[in-house]
Amino acid sequence: MKLLIANFKSNKNRHEMQEWTTEFSQVSNQQTGITIVLCPPFPFLPLFEKLHSEHTFVGVQDISSYPAGAYTGAVSTYNLIDFNITYAIIGHSERRRYFHETSIEIAQKVRECLAAKITPIVCVTKDEINATANALSEEERTHCIVAFEPIEHIGTGESDTLEHILETKKWVQTAFGSVPYIYGGSVNPSTDSQILTSTDIDGFLVGSASLDPETFLSLVELVR
Ligand code: PGA
Numbered sequence: 001m002k003l004l005i006a007n008f009k010s011n012k013n014r015h016e017m018q019e020w021t022t023e024f025s026q027v028s029n030q031q032t033g034i035t036i037v038l039c040p041p042f043p044f045l046p047l048f049e050k051l052h053s054e055h056t057f058v059g060v061q062d063i064s065s066y067p068a069g070a071y072t073g074a075v076s077t078y079n080l081i082d083f084n085i086t087y088a089i090i091g092h093s094e095r096r097r098y099f100h101e102t103s104i105e106i107a108q109k110v111r112e113c114l115a116a117k118i119t120p121i122v123c124v125t126k127d128e129i130n131a132t133a134n135a136l137s138e139e140e141r142t143h144c145i146v147a148f149e150p151i152e153h154i155g156t157g158e159s160d161t162l163e164h165i166l167e168t169k170k171w172v173q174t175a176f177g178s179v180p181y182i183y184g185g186s187v188n189p190s191t192d193s194q195i196l197t198s199t200d201i202d203g204f205l206v207g208s209a210s211l212d213p214e215t216f217l218s219l220v221e222l223v224r
Contacts, residue, residue: 002223003145003182003203005037005121006210007061007089017044023213025051034224035203037087037121042075045083052084059087059121062095065108077116088113089205091132092123093151103128107135114143121205123147123184126168133175145180146172147205153185155208160185162195169200189218196222 012020017040024038032055039059040048048058060080064071068078090113091106106122113120122144124132133141148168153160160183169181183195184205195201196219204223210216 001033001035002201003035003037003180004220004223005059005087005089005147005182005184005203005205006039006216007092007184007205007207008038008040008210009061009094009207010041011211012041012044014044014047017047020211020213021047021051024217027217032224034220036220039087039089045080045085049084057086058084059089059118060085061089061092063088063090063109063112063118065105065112067112077112077118080116080118085118087119087121087145089147090120090122091128093125093149093154096128103131103135106132107140110136110140110144114140119143119145121145121147121182123149123205124172125149125151126171129168129171129175138177141176141179144176145182145202146176147182147184148172149184149205155186157186157188157208159183159187159191159195162192162198165195166198166200187219189215189222193222 036056037059038048039061064074064076068076090109095101110120150160165183172181180202182203183201187204187206188209
């Protein structure tokens, strides 16, 4: 089953998120044949709990590389107990760029996730594949989902080519083993349908096109 992950990043306030969840919940019971993962900013997790269903899960966009304790401002996996969080986006290029995350720190976050039974969705550009994989043990790698996220296609409205996405899959699976492979970078309803329906891509990480529930739901239809 394909994964469609909504990454809201730091967008939307409480009122706007309420509207999003209301609109989404009106049709959410029709979404069979696809696994949806909704990753809102931390303050909105209680709002998203009610959307949890057989096919819809809630995830986070980042996690602390430290356990519970004296780490001001960080959100640990321990803080998330009882929120029903099953996925975490780890090592997104925006985390690496603006928050200076290294492969070593990202590996530590993956370990925190695995210890808490949260599936890490590890984001990489082509250049980061090997360093990210090498910071993890072979066993840890087998539990990851890897998202190929070329920076030059994030937020530009133009996704990468099918050919390049599939070529990079080989690099990823050489480094990580045969893990689920997803793509992110300007995926929207007008993305090449060969990409959206390719059986060689296990899912998509969606930023901008997740912000409008109608757009996101039409993507659900096109991908499943
Ligand atoms: P985008 O973001 O869909 O807006 O390009 C994707 C991402 O950063 O995961």
